[in-house]
Amino acid sequence: MAPETETDATAADDRAAISFGTDGWRATLEEFTSPRVRMVAQAIATTLREEGKTAPVVVGYDARETSRGFAEEVSRVLCANGFDVLLSDRDRPTPLCAHAVVDRNLSAAVVITASHNPPSYNGIKFIPDDGAPALPPVMDAIADSLAVPDPLLEAEHGSVREVDFVDAHAEACLEVVRSVTGGLDPEDALEGLPIAYDAMHGSGRGTTDALLERVGASVERLRCTRDPEFGGGSPEPSAENLEELVEAVANGESALGIANDGDADRVAVVTPDRGLLDENLFFAALYDFLLESNDGPAIRTVSTTFLIDRIAEAHGESVHEVPVGFKWVAEAMADHDAFVGGEESGGFTVRGHVREKDGVLMGLLAAVVHAAEPIDDRVDRLLETHGDVTQGKISVACPDDEKAAVLAALEDEIPDAVAGTPVVTVNTADGFKLTLEDGSWVLVRPSGTEPVLRVYAEAERDERVQDLLEAGEELLEPLV
The missing domain is CATH 3.40.120.10 (Alpha-D-Glucose-1,6-Bisphosphate, subunit A, domain 3)
Structure with a gap:
């Protein structure tokens, strides 16, 4: 050779x-x-x-x-x-x-x-x-x-x-909204609605804000100029990065705040009462609103709230759980002819649209949901009806080349109870998700982008979530 x-x-x-x-x-x-x-x-x-x-x-x-x-x-x-x-x-x-x-x-x-x-x-x-x-x-x-x-x-x-590509996509978004809302015209719903939009200097500028303005909303633009350095930070729509948007809504200048991440495939929503809205609660509000005029199952990832399941059950619908990653959401939407699909990190799409998460479409839909009934009021009603939910997440350091071995070892260490409550089901579609007798859950899964294992938990109270996260971390400590 x-x-x-x-x-x-x-x-x-x-x-x-x-x-x-x-x-x-x-x-x-x-x-x-x-x-x-x-x-x-x-x-x-x-x-x-x-x-x-x-x-x-x-x-x-x-x-x-x-x-x-x-x-x-x-x-x-x-x-x-x-x-x-x-x-x-x-x-x-x-x-x-x-x-x-x-x-x-x-x-x-x-x-x-x-x-x-x-x-x-x-x-x-x-x-x-x-x-x-x-x-x-x-x-x-x-x-x-x-x-x-x-x-x-x-x-x-x-x-x-x-x-x-802007005009063709905008027309598709308008048609999709009409389809999933039983014919509602966004131009009628959003005329004059004051919305603050934060592009975070990313690619959503001139696209999401333009679509909202096109249907008659009054748009206050934040960070809608191109800055390749994103203002010195990351174009991640987290609470610490959206303080100006939260203030614009809290002081009454705008009825709703919308932000996109750097490439605008995800959406973040800011409301007057809650500030940056938990993406799980936005998913719940979106699905509940859409089921008023249409029907169909939902797809959610293992790390997304069970509140979606409770809403679906109340409407006689089903929910299909998939691993984290929008590719699995998209695949399941095709397999089950699902009405809506989403994940707790802010990626969503709906039936009739491309099976890729779309923060532009979701910005428009968030505004339509809010115009029909203030999102805070809808969320209050949903939590009163179906029970409070809150989530938390922590990371446990673990080198990429050790993740598989740690998870294999964890399989032999699954407890009968977590934080004092019996385990009723174990889902291994993506790591280990332990659902407990009281309806709470804890999930351990490998990060796909960082050398860590993620521990997620959901329960009715913040204190309970912290107990579950600590229990999940204690479970991992001897193995990492």
């Missing part, structure tokens, strides 16, 4: 550095380099060709300093492999790219984004031709095809055309 050349060695190192997670590959800019991005693009092109795909490919990107350049690198590799490329005219939300794939009957979308991560990160996400998150077999095929770009003859190259 011929000795490995320096070029071969470098390519091997680059392949080894690329690790696909939940939504593709995400890494710091020290690791996320142009040669590696080109290898991923080549792998996508190879996989699409092997599947017989010939239609154009969407290439989108977020607001980071490096994203447009990486998107152009991806476009060149795809073109050199014979694919025409529809390149987003500017940074736009990931769900617009997913919608464009289905709307235009394209081969796939590739989006350069690190979502809510700090500006020192970037990433590359692959969306197949059904517009839903790629399932593991697809990502495994791409991982197996990582290679230095191998261009076709120039005569066989594709072309690049810049496209604005």
Whole structure:
């Protein structure tokens, strides 16, 4: 065998550095380099060709300093492999790219984004031709095809055309809202409603706010200018990052606050009484509202509240529980013809729309829900009817290469009771979820993005949640 050349060695190192997670590959800019991005693009092109795909490919990107350049690198590799490329005219939300794939009957979308991560990160996400998150077999095929770009003859190259995806997606959102609400027109529901929108300097600016304004809402814009550094923080819609939005709603300037994360596939909602609304409670309010004029089951992840189940039962509907990760929500929505699907981290979609989480659509739907009945009032009523729920989450340090062994050891240590209450069911779809006799639960699962194990808990009171989290941590301590 011929000795490995320096070029071969470098390519091997680059392949080894690329690790696909939940939504593709995400890494710091020290690791996320142009040669590696080109290898991923080549792998996508190879996989699409092997599947017989010939239609154009969407290439989108977020607001980071490096994203447009990486998107152009991806476009060149795809073109050199014979694919025409529809390149987003500017940074736009990931769900617009997913919608464009289905709307235009394209081969796939590739989006350069690190979502809510700090500006020192970037990433590359692959969306197949059904517009839903790629399932593991697809990502495994791409991982197996990582290679230095191998261009076709120039005569066989594709072309690049810049496209604005906003209007088509906006029209789809309006049609979906009419469909899931029994014909309600957002323009009638939202006329004059004062809404504060925080883009966090991300890709939702000029998209979510424009859609709300289009239907007649009065929009106060916060951080709706592009800042590749996101104001010096991360575009994560957490309580500490949304203080100005919370204040805009609390002081009465706006009736409702809406925010998106960096690539606007997730939504956060701020109400006058609760401030930043727990995403579990938003899911509950959304599902309850939609069931007033339509029907169908819900899909939720194992870490999402049982309140969804109680609402479904009251309406004669069912709920299907899936592992954490929107790809599993999307798959189950297709399998069960579900009406709504969501997760406690703020990702949701509804029947009739692309099976990808969409923070733009959900911003519009949140406003429609609130216009029908103040979300705080609806949540109060739901909790009074179905019982209070509160959640908590902690992290326990655990190296990635030890997670499997710890969880395997935990299987032999499942207790008969947690925090003094008997265990009635054990769900192993994603780690270990122990449901207790009083309806509370504790979940232990590996993080897909950090070297930690997550411990989640839900109960009726904060004190009870803390007891369950401590019990979960004590369960793990001897094993980590």
